[in-house]
Amino acid sequence: MNPITPQQFLIRQPAFPDRKPSDKFYLDLANRLLKECVSAGLFPTLHESVLSRLAICVTGYYQDILSDAGLWRAFTTQCRRMYGHPVPFHSEPEGYIDAELNLIDIAFLIWYCIAMIDSDHRDLYPLHPDVISLSKLWHGILDAEYDEAPMPEEYNIGFQLEVHNPEDASGLYRFSHWLFLHSYLLTPAFTLNLAQLAAEARISEEGGESRLNDLLEEAMSLQPTGPLALYLKEWIYLVLHDRLPEEKDAEEGKTSKEVHKYYKAVTEATGGSPIAYFSDYRELNKFFITALGWQEGEDHLPQFKNHSDFVIQADPEKGMLLARNVAKCIADPANPLYNAAYARRHAFDLLSVRGLCPPDLLQTILKNGWLPDAAFPDTDDRALVAENADFIARCYLQMFYRGD
Structure with missing residues (x-):
């Protein structure tokens, strides 16, 4: 040495x-x-x-x-x-x-x-x-x-x-x-x-x-x-x-704005929820057409064709975000794709892999306690991650957690 x-x-x-x-x-x-x-x-x-x-x-x-x-x-x-x-x-x-x-x-x-x-x-x-x-x-x-x-x-x-x-x-x-x-x-x-x-x-x-x-x-x-x-x-x-x-003051100088059209469309299609889950691209593209009014008969956002387990989250001001390959990890009671066995292997990635999960979605997940299976790899210490999830996300993700 x-x-x-x-x-x-x-x-x-x-x-x-x-x-x-x-x-x-x-x-x-x-x-x-x-x-x-x-x-x-x-x-x-x-x-x-x-x-x-x-x-x-x-x-x-x-x-x-x-x-x-x-x-x-x-x-x-x-x-x-x-x-x-x-x-x-x-x-x-x-x-x-x-x-x-x-x-x-x-x-x-x-x-x-x-x-x-x-x-x-x-x-x-x-x-x-x-x-x-x-x-x-x-x-x-x-x-x-x-x-x-x-x-x-x-x-x-x-x-x-x-x-x-x-x-x-x-x-x-x-x-x-x-x-x-x-x-x-x-x-x-x-x-x-x-x-x-x-x-x-x-x-x-x-x-x-x-x-x-x-x-x-x-x-x-x-x-x-x-x-x-x-x-x-x-x-x-x-x-x-x-x-x-x-x-x-976040409201200083702000004028009243209309609710974003995609927020309206997503919440109307889901019965009020700003979050929706899709197992594959076919389901996702169908939602783009039927719920958002995008052109029928086209493959929208074709770069996502080879991915799965999608999540859409809508925001009244920002519009809509899309995440891929993460839905199985999210223990939202309304998420039909959640898979605890899969999440035990991959949920920690949402806290440590930059760009995998959009910051707004990750903050929603943590706020609601929807990542109970996350643990440091090769350990079963989920309690340690649950108690320190916000810190772990900050430390590993940096701008990809604090950025907009």
């Missing part, structure tokens, strides 16, 4: 490319975590690059809580507001102290980092024995260093910044850039998006690096990221002001 290099470590630091007095201590600490993981024989199938990134991630968390930089505090505070406990998948134990070293924090970060950056372990069970064993091992090492570790002052990059202060503009940009592209907490969830952007930019060709930089600047404004799939502005407000930015 090769050690973590200074370059691998420093690029994740808020002061990069500058070096700080505490860098050597924390680089050595990250390498110690890496070495102890390998010596213990934990996660033997993980590539060394993933293990190195994992050690850097947990070291970053350690630097954050030691300096009270605010990123971890912002995450756990928002988790409490949304879910009632500081980190997903774990009940809050007695003695848990916010923004200090905690065993369940490390366990969560180990799962999160591996699942988000390693496609071969994307469906890792959060309570896998190696996750728990490694969290205990690393917690013991970090706890032993806690009182003597040097203060990583560079982690207070956002200290005293004000979102609406023009004099803080350059500092806010630097802080935002580190949060989105380099911080230990947000970057794992952006890994898949980054690979797609690199492909789009044709990074290996001339001018590819410049194109990628432009795409990354755009992504900072438009894409959610991190374990909660929050937009960068939301993360900044949480860290600096302990709240999300105020939302404009």
